Amino acid sequence: MDFNLTEDRQMLADTLTRFLGEKYPVEHRIKVAYEAPYHDPALWDQLVELGVLYALAPEEAGGMGGSGFDISVVFEALGKALCPEPVLGALMSSRILAAAGADQEALLTGATKYAVGITEIDAPYELDQIATVATAKGDGFTLSGRKSTVYGGQVADVVLVAAKHGDGLAVFAVNVNDVNVTGYGMMDGGGAAEVLLDDTLATLVLADAAAALKDAVNAGIVALCAEAVGAMDVTHATTVDYLKQRKQFGIPIGKFQVLQHRAVDMLTEIEQARSITIKAAAELGGVDASRYASMAKNMIGRAARLVAEESIQMHGGIAMTWEYAVSHYAKRLIMLDAQLGDTDYHLSQVMKGYAA
Amino acid sequence: MDLRYSKEDLAFRDEVRAFLAEHLPEEISSAVRSGGELTKATMEDWHAILNTRGWLATIWPKEFGGPGWSPVQKHIFEEECCRAYAPRIVPFGLNMLGPVLIKFGSKEQQDHYLPRILDGTDWWCQGYSEPGAGSDLASLKTRAERDGDEWVINGQKTWTTLGQHADWIFCLCRTDPDVKQQAGISFILVDMATPGIEVRPIKLIEGGHEVNEVFFTDVRVPIGNLVGEENKGWTIAKFLLTHERTGIAGVGFSMQALEEVKAIARKTMRGGKPLIEDPLFAARIAQAEIDLEAMKITNLRMLFKAQEQGAPGPETSLLKIKGTVINQELKDLARRALGPAAAPFPGHVSEGNLMFGPADTEHNAGRYFNNRKTSIFGGSNEIQRNIVTKTMLEL
Ligand SMILES: Cc1cc2nc3c(=O)[nH]c(=O)nc-3n(C[C@H](O)[C@H](O)[C@H](O)COP(=O)(O)OP(=O)(O)OC[C@H]3O[C@@H](n4cnc5c(N)ncnc54)[C@H](O)[C@@H]3O)c2cc1C
Ligand SMILES: Cc1cc2nc3c(=O)[nH]c(=O)nc-3n(C[C@H](O)[C@H](O)[C@H](O)COP(=O)(O)OP(=O)(O)OC[C@H]3O[C@@H](n4cnc5c(N)ncnc54)[C@H](O)[C@@H]3O)c2cc1C
Numbered sequence: 001m002d003f004n005l006t007e008d009r010q011m012l013a014d015t016l017t018r019f020l021g022e023k024y025p026v027e028h029r030i031k032v033a034y035e036a037p038y039h040d041p042a043l044w045d046q047l048v049e050l051g052v053l054y055a056l057a058p059e060e061a062g063g064m065g066g067s068g069f070d071i072s073v074v075f076e077a078l079g080k081a082l083c084p085e086p087v088l089g090a091l092m093s094s095r096i097l098a099a100a101g102a103d104q105e106a107l108l109t110g111a112t113k114y115a116v117g118i119t120e121i122d123a124p125y126e127l128d129q130i131a132t133v134a135t136a137k138g139d140g141f142t143l144s145g146r147k148s149t150v151y152g153g154q155v156a157d158v159v160l161v162a163a164k165h166g167d168g169l170a171v172f173a174v175n176v177n178d179v180n181v182t183g184y185g186m187m188d189g190g191g192a193a194e195v196l197l198d199d200t201l202a203t204l205v206l207a208d209a210a211a212a213l214k215d216a217v218n219a220g221i222v223a224l225c226a227e228a229v230g231a232m233d234v235t236h237a238t239t240v241d242y243l244k245q246r247k248q249f250g251i252p253i254g255k256f257q258v259l260q261h262r263a264v265d266m267l268t269e270i271e272q273a274r275s276i277t278i279k280a281a282a283e284l285g286g287v288d289a290s291r292y293a294s295m296a297k298n299m300i301g302r303a304a305r306l307v308a309e310e311s312i313q314m315h316g317g318i319a320m321t322w323e324y325a326v327s328h329y330a331k332r333l334i335m336l337d338a339q340l341g342d343t344d345y346h347l348s349q350v351m352k353g354y355a356a
Numbered sequence: 357m358d359l360r361y362s363k364e365d366l367a368f369r370d371e372v373r374a375f376l377a378e379h380l381p382e383e384i385s386s387a388v389r390s391g392g393e394l395t396k397a398t399m400e401d402w403h404a405i406l407n408t409r410g411w412l413a414t415i416w417p418k419e420f421g422g423p424g425w426s427p428v429q430k431h432i433f434e435e436e437c438c439r440a441y442a443p444r445i446v447p448f449g450l451n452m453l454g455p456v457l458i459k460f461g462s463k464e465q466q467d468h469y470l471p472r473i474l475d476g477t478d479w480w481c482q483g484y485s486e487p488g489a490g491s492d493l494a495s496l497k498t499r500a501e502r503d504g505d506e507w508v509i510n511g512q513k514t515w516t517t518l519g520q521h522a523d524w525i526f527c528l529c530r531t532d533p534d535v536k537q538q539a540g541i542s543f544i545l546v547d548m549a550t551p552g553i554e555v556r557p558i559k560l561i562e563g564g565h566e567v568n569e570v571f572f573t574d575v576r577v578p579i580g581n582l583v584g585e586e587n588k589g590w591t592i593a594k595f596l597l598t599h600e601r602t603g604i605a606g607v608g609f610s611m612q613a614l615e616e617v618k619a620i621a622r623k624t625m626r627g628g629k630p631l632i633e634d635p636l637f638a639a640r641i642a643q644a645e646i647d648l649e650a651m652k653i654t655n656l657r658m659l660f661k662a663q664e665q666g667a668p669g670p671e672t673s674l675l676k677i678k679g680t681v682i683n684q685e686l687k688d689l690a691r692r693a694l695g696p697a698a699a700p701f702p703g704h705v706s707e708g709n710l711m712f713g714p715a716d717t718e719h720n721a722g723r724y725f726n727n728r729k730t731s732i733f734g735g736s737n738e739i740q741r742n743i744v745t746k747t748m749l750e751l
Pocket of ligand 2: 246249253259316317318481483485489491492518732734735736737739
């Protein structure tokens with residue numbers, strides 16, 4: 001057993017953290033995350049140049065990584081910087097394209113931005129409830145339905161859409177020029193889009209895509225969990241620092257035991273969250289990947305809420321302000337619960353295993 | 357013991373209900389329902405409607421223009437207003453300064469300011485907190501020095517809620533720096549139009565503008581703007597903090613929030629069924645409802661006790677702690693129930709273009725974040741626990 005990162009991954013983590021620390025100070029993040037296009041295109045290009053996307057794809061697919069730990073290293077660094085760049089869509093698309101054996105050079109070089117359209121408003125978390133439907137038309141297909149909160153959809157060139165096809169699910173590529181895409185900013189910064197498909201021309205990427213979609217979701221969950229761990233680390237550190245700095249009643253508020261103990265409880269939950277994320281990353285791609293992804297997302301949902309709410313509370317009024325970074329970390333930590341299955345959804349997935 | 361409303365209470369409830377049905381304008385209740393920020397005009401219009409009926413200053417004694425209600429009647433009124441989505445009363449003039457002037461103000465001050473609070477001439481804000489004086493309010497530094505028949509005020513207040521609309525601010529100022537902190541504070545009324553005052557907005561977590569910083573540079577106000585005795589402001593400050601406790605449990609607002617959660621959970625689909633049929637989520641709602649049902653009774657018990665004793669006791673701290681936690685939990689459930697539909701920034705995806713999710717939910721995530729304030733302001737929940745520790749447990 002070895003809990004150390006490989007040298008390559010450690011280097012990637014360090015490089016990325018340093019890069020984001022320099023190029024992406026939180027004031028800049030707060031600005032770009034809330035103004036169209038809800039990310040920083042120049043920074044995205046530099047992230048691509050740094051090889052972030054290559055780290056997310058396996059060698060067979062033309063990348064240089066693609067394992068659970070490659071993903072978690074990248075997203076933990078992104079989470080620390082609260083980075084709203086549309087990397088998640090690229091990761092999940094890359095998994096699907098790899099499963100399809102499709103060429104993904106355009107994705108990895110950043111030439112084409114990909115987003116995934118899985119979520120529907122009446123099927124926010126469950127693949128088996130997807131209602132968007134594909135119809136064969138001539139040599140190709142058309143799609144009808146609506147995809148909601150397509151993360152990164154506001155700047156995507158191509159959306160990979162999950163749709164019913166015969167008895168199963170298939171994935172189709174839709175060029176954004178062929179479809180009604182409405183982009184918008186999010187409560188926690190960054191952007192997404194509503195994608196309205198109405199007999200929209202689409203190219204089949206992968207038939208019988210249920211397994212590949214599940215894998216993409218599991219990879220996405222590892223990414224979100226790692227992002228949350230990074231964001232929680234920063235939030236906790238900022239809070240502890242504030243407890244040392246802020247004085248009331250003539251002493252640092254960190255001297256009040258009630259706050260000390262709660263800071264310890266937060267730390268305990270963050271360490272637990274880190275561990276379950278490591279476990280989910282280790283299992284990614286294996287037979288039990290979904291089970292551990294669900295465990296991780298459930299625990300992250302609980303830990304992230306605790307850290308977000310307690311950090312605000314223990315700061316007092318200051319963390320209620322837009323100007324203070326903790327408010328933005330808290331928003332991200334809370335809102336990522338609704339991405340790729342929330343706390344209760346994943347709890348029910350873990351429970352499902354018990355009956356058998 | 358008898359938990360039923362008396363015949364008179366029921367008649368009163370019907371009267372309130374009928375009044376609200378007739379006089380609460382649809383555009384006002386729908387603005388409240390949408391959860392966004394209310395305009396100054398909306399709040400003022402509602403105050404005026406209540407004032408016409410004599411129901412605005414619900415906690416003032418009758419001789420000063422209050423309705424003379426019992427605790428149960430106040431409770432019924434609050435509950436009915438919430439049910440009907442009436443705006444919250446802006447508390448600073450009506451529930452804070454009013455009682456202070458009634459107890460500590462001179463006859464002149466009462467005659468001048470109280471009618472102006474009622475008819476909306478003056479919008480008040482609360483100048484207590486400072487950057488360095490939050491929980492430790494008594495450490496405040498804003499200085500008021502006598503110069504002839506004027507006070508000269510220098511310093512800074514912060515977190516001033518709705519100060520951007522205010523005509524007047526009531527301030528705690530240090531008038532004697534050489535004595536024990538609590539013994540050198542005075543309660544002074546300041547016209548916001550006085551030269552030397554600058555108001556700067558603070559943007560909150562969800563993007564709204566409801567609080568401000570207020571800077572004072574050589575601000576001169578008449579000596580007569582002192583309320584009560586010089587250097588006795590701390591007594592007033594504490595009176596205000598404990599007295600403004602009617603409705604502190606926010607029961608009516610939590611009942612409203614509970615109904616909203618259920619409505620959302622009925623409309624939201626999960627796994628091919630309405631979310632309300634999901635046992636995990638239904639259990640969350642049920643737990644919150646049980647807490648709230650108990651809180652309704654706890655609240656009434658304590659209201660009665662306060663009435664018997666003539667003043668609220670330290671138990672109101674328990675109301676604040678549990679009341680805010682229940683309300684925050686319900687806001688969390690609403691956001692949770694909406695799932696991805698709570699994600700767009702308010703105003704970005706609207707009915708006009710592509711609003712999705714049930715109606716009136718655009719601000720739900722924003723409300724969840726904004727409501728974190730309730731366990732911080734008015735004495736944080738930690739400070740409330742300290743109060744109970746000292747006064748009830750004697751630790
Ligand atoms: C089943 C059992 C087996 C044990 N076995 C052993 C053994 O094999 N060998 C051995 O040496 N001892 C043993 N102990 C003793 C054990 O270590 C003590 O009970 C323990 O250290 C607590 O001390 P106390 O019981 O005197 O409680 P106290 O120290 O009086 O504590 C009472 C309460 O006050 C809290 N408290 C105390 N100080 C603080 C503080 N500074 N801040 C906040 N809270 C505080 C405690 O957490 C506790 O809740 C055993 C105890 C039990 C119950
Ligand atoms: C939205 C909003 C509106 C407000 N409106 C107004 C207004 O209109 N007028 C006004 O005057 N003020 C207003 N306030 C200010 C509010 O009363 C203060 O924020 C509050 O008193 C806490 O002070 P602080 O923010 O400085 O936090 P701090 O006092 O610095 O507290 C930081 C943390 O330390 C904890 N803490 C402090 N002391 C202790 C202790 N002894 N033991 C244990 N824990 C402790 C606190 O509970 C908190 O968790 C508002 C605040 C907010 C957020």
